[in-house]
Amino acid sequence: MNKIGQYSYHLPHxxxxxxxxxxxxxxxxxxPWGAWFDLVVSDTKMGERTWEKGECxxxxxxxRQALKKASLSPDKLDLLLSxxxxxxxxxxxxxxxxxxxxxxxxxxxxxxxxxxxxxxxMLTEGGFGPYIAAMTSSHFCTAERQYRMPLExxxxxxxxxxxxxxGCGAVLVTPDGNGPYITHVTIGSIQxxxxxxxxxxxxxxAPAAYATLRHHFKDTGRTPEDYDLIVTGDLGSLGMQLxxxxxxxxxxxxxxxxxxxxxxxxxxxxxxxxxxxxxxGCSALMLTGPILRQMEQGILHRVLFCGTGALHxxxxxxxxxxxxxxxxxxxxxxxxx
Amino acid sequence: MNKIGQYSYHLPHxxxxxxxxxxxxxxxxxxPWGAWFDLVVSDTKMGERTWEKGECxxxxxxxRQALKKASLSPDKLDLLLSxxxxxxxxxxxxxxxxxxxxxxxxxxxxxxxxxxxxxxxMLTEGGFGPYIAAMTSSHFCTAERQYRMPLExxxxxxxxxxxxxxGCGAVLVTPDGNGPYITHVTIGSIQxxxxxxxxxxxxxxAPAAYATLRHHFKDTGRTPEDYDLIVTGDLGSLGMQLxxxxxxxxxxxxxxxxxxxxxxxxxxxxxxxxxxxxxxGCSALMLTGPILRQMEQGILHRVLFCGTGALHxxxxxxxxxxxxxxxxxxxxxxxxx
Numbered sequence: 151m152n153k154i155g156q157y158s159y160h161l162p163h164x165x166x167x168x169x170x171x172x173x174x175x176x177x178x179x180x181x182p183w184g185a186w187f188d189l190v191v192s193d194t195k196m197g198e199r200t201w202e203k204g205e206c207x208x209x210x211x212x213x214r215q216a217l218k219k220a221s222l223s224p225d226k227l228d229l230l231l232s233x234x235x236x237x238x239x240x241x242x243x244x245x246x247x248x249x250x251x252x253x254x255x256x257x258x259x260x261x262x263x264x265x266x267x268x269x270x271x272m273l274t275e276g277g278f279g280p281y282i283a284a285m286t287s288s289h290f291c292t293a294e295r296q297y298r299m300p301l302e303x304x305x306x307x308x309x310x311x312x313x314x315x316x317g318c319g320a321v322l323v324t325p326d327g328n329g330p331y332i333t334h335v336t337i338g339s340i341q342x343x344x345x346x347x348x349x350x351x352x353x354x355x356a357p358a359a360y361a362t363l364r365h366h367f368k369d370t371g372r373t374p375e376d377y378d379l380i381v382t383g384d385l386g387s388l389g390m391q392l393x394x395x396x397x398x399x400x401x402x403x404x405x406x407x408x409x410x411x412x413x414x415x416x417x418x419x420x421x422x423x424x425x426x427x428x429x430x431g432c433s434a435l436m437l438t439g440p441i442l443r444q445m446e447q448g449i450l451h452r453v454l455f456c457g458t459g460a461l462h463x464x465x466x467x468x469x470x471x472x473x474x475x476x477x478x479x480x481x482x483x484x485x486x487x
Numbered sequence: 488m489n490k491i492g493q494y495s496y497h498l499p500h501x502x503x504x505x506x507x508x509x510x511x512x513x514x515x516x517x518x519p520w521g522a523w524f525d526l527v528v529s530d531t532k533m534g535e536r537t538w539e540k541g542e543c544x545x546x547x548x549x550x551r552q553a554l555k556k557a558s559l560s561p562d563k564l565d566l567l568l569s570x571x572x573x574x575x576x577x578x579x580x581x582x583x584x585x586x587x588x589x590x591x592x593x594x595x596x597x598x599x600x601x602x603x604x605x606x607x608x609m610l611t612e613g614g615f616g617p618y619i620a621a622m623t624s625s626h627f628c629t630a631e632r633q634y635r636m637p638l639e640x641x642x643x644x645x646x647x648x649x650x651x652x653x654g655c656g657a658v659l660v661t662p663d664g665n666g667p668y669i670t671h672v673t674i675g676s677i678q679x680x681x682x683x684x685x686x687x688x689x690x691x692x693a694p695a696a697y698a699t700l701r702h703h704f705k706d707t708g709r710t711p712e713d714y715d716l717i718v719t720g721d722l723g724s725l726g727m728q729l730x731x732x733x734x735x736x737x738x739x740x741x742x743x744x745x746x747x748x749x750x751x752x753x754x755x756x757x758x759x760x761x762x763x764x765x766x767x768g769c770s771a772l773m774l775t776g777p778i779l780r781q782m783e784q785g786i787l788h789r790v791l792f793c794g795t796g797a798l799h800x801x802x803x804x805x806x807x808x809x810x811x812x813x814x815x816x817x818x819x820x821x822x823x824x
Contacts, residue, residue, distance in 0.1 A: 152613075152614045152615060153565065153615065156562075157589055159615060199806075200806050202802060202803065202806060203806065203808075225493075228490065229674060233592075233594060236800065236802075237574040237575070237800045237801075237802065238574070238594065238596065238798065238799065238800035238803075239594045239798075240798070240799065240800045240802070240803045240808075243677065243798035243799075243811055243813075244798075244803065244808065244811060246676075246677050246811075247677035247679050247798075247811040250676055250677070251676055252494055252674035252675065252676050253674070253675065253676060253677060253813065254593070254595070254602055254605075254606065254674065254815075255570075255593065255594040255595050255602070255798070256591070256592065256593055256594060257570060257575065257576045257592040257593060257594040258591070258592050259575065265591055265592070268591075269591065269606075272610060272613060272615055273609060273610070273613065275613060275614075276489075276609060276610065276612060276613020276614065276615070277489045277612075277613065278489060278490065278496060278609055278613070337566060337589035337590070337591065338589065338590065339583075339587055339588055339589050339590060340580065340583050340584035340587070340590060342584050461575065461576075461577070461580035461581075461584075461592070462575065462577065462580075463573065463574045463575035463577045464574075465539060465573075465574065465577070466539065466575075466577045466581065469536075469537050469539060469540065471540075471577075471581065474580055474581060474583075474584040476580075476590065478591075
C-alpha cells in the first residue's frame, strides 16, 4: 500500500521527470521569468484563425517540444493526461487528436497541471508507463470571452481580479530516471467557504490550498521547513495572503519559502494584472519554466507544487451557487525519498 | 510491466467491483431495463430548483447508494473519479464538494463511465486503493439547453439524432473482492473521420469504437468469441451499424454478442428516441443496471464494455471543426484472469 494518512500517497519507486517544456504568450514572456520558458510567442493565435485553435496549437507545440527533449517519437507515449478551461476541454482533445496517442481527458480547472502530474506519477508508480505525459494550457483571450466578457467590450477589471495566463506546460514522467523525482502526492478534497464573486478567485481557492497543505504535512509528517519552495497557484496576492493568515492561526510557519504562481508569473504592477496571474497555464508555466529548471540546476532541492482550481461555471454562479475550490499537491525532490 | 501491445494493460491483481448503483430518470425507467435500476425518479430535478442542481443530486444519491451497498461511509473512500457533460463538469464537482472526499475531475464526454472505471481499476491495481469510486451522469434537460436548443423551443429532431439519457451510475473498485473483476483496459486514441453534424454523433464515434475494438483484440490476442457481450455506447443504431460494417471489412466477426448501450437503453420506436440513447448516463446506466447485475447472476461471464465519447464543443463546431471521437474499453469477467 502506498497510502499515508487520509489524503496522501508515498511513491516509493519515485517516478522521475524525464523532460518538460513550456510555451508562453507575449505578456508572460515580458514578465520576470520570460527567459526561463522554452518559447515565447508574439502571435498568441499561433498562426490559426481563432484563439481556441491557437490554444490547441500551444498544446501540440509544447508536447512535441517535451518529446523532442526526451528524444521520443509521439507513438512511444503510453498515455497523455491533459485538460484545459475551455468548455468540453477542446484545446486538449483536439491537440490529442492531432498527435494520435492514448488519451484521458481531465477537468481540474486551474489545478490541472497538478492533477495531471499527480495522476501521471501514480500511474507510472503503478507500472503503467514507461512514458506518461501531463499537460495543460490556458489562454487569456479564450478564457475572457468564455467566462467573462468579449474582449472587444473593453470591460474594467476589479482590484481582486486575476489575469488568465496564455501558455502551456507539458511534463513527461518515467519510472527510471535521474530526477527531479515525484515522491509524494496529496489529493485535494473540495473546500467551499461561500465565495460567489468570480472576480475574487484567490479567496475562493485559498481554503482549498490551505486544507491540502495541512493534509500534506499531517499525512507525511513533514513540516514547511522540509521544503525549499512551497508554491501554490494560482491564488494571486489576495489568495496568498489568506493562506498565510490561515496558516498563522494554526501556528504553521510557511515563512519566506512560500510563494504563489499567480504572484510570481507577472510583474504585477508594471504589467497591470491586479492580483496576479491565473488559469491552468499560470502554474504550468511556473512549473515547466523556472521551478523544474532551478531543480535541475541545483538551486532548489525539494519543492511542494500545489495547483489550485476553482470548479464553478458561469451557469452555476448564475444559479446562485458559490465557488468550490480544490488543490492537489505534488512533492518534488532532486533525491529519491 | 502491465502493458500489453500499444494501447492495452493487463491487470494481474484483478481489481474487483465491490458495489455499484444506478439512478435513472422517468423515461429511462419506462424503457426495457427499467426494473434493473436501483432507483427510477419521476422528478428529474430531484427536488431542486434547476435541472443542473438536479443532475448533481443524481450523482450524490447514486454514490451514497453505492457506498451503502458496500457498507462504507464516504470518508473511507480514497478517491472519487468523475465527470459529466456540463460546462466545467459542475454536476461532478458540486457533488464531490457535498460529499467531501479526495477528487479528480475527468472529461471524456459520453466515454466517462469507461474512462473513470479504467482509471479506477488502474489506480487500484497500482496500490492506491482500497476504495476508489468511478462515476458519471447526464441529464436530457441540461444537455439539450447547453448543446442544442432551449427545451421550450420544441425543436424538431433529425432521424440521426440521439436522446441524452437522464441518469447516473457509480462503481466502487477495490483490490480484494469477489468480482466481477476488471482484467484488462484498452485506452482510446482519438479518431476523427471528418463528421461535422452534431445530430449524427453515432457516425462521429463509430471509427473510435472500432479502432479500440481492433486494438483490444490485437493487444490481448483475444477474439470477439471470447466475450459473452461486447457493448459499445452510446453509438445508437446508426453508429452500431457502422461499427458492424467496419468490422466486416476486416473479417472481424462481432456477431450477435455485439450490442450498443444507445440501442439497448430505450424501446427506440415506442419511446421516439430516433437513433437511440446517448450521454454519459446512457452507458453508465446500462453498466450499473443490467450488465453488472447479469454478471452477478451468472448470466454473463465476460463482458467488454466500450464507452464512446464525442469530444467537440458547440464552439469548436461553430469554428468549422469536425467531431473527434474516443472509446475506452474495459474487460470485465466473473473470473480472475
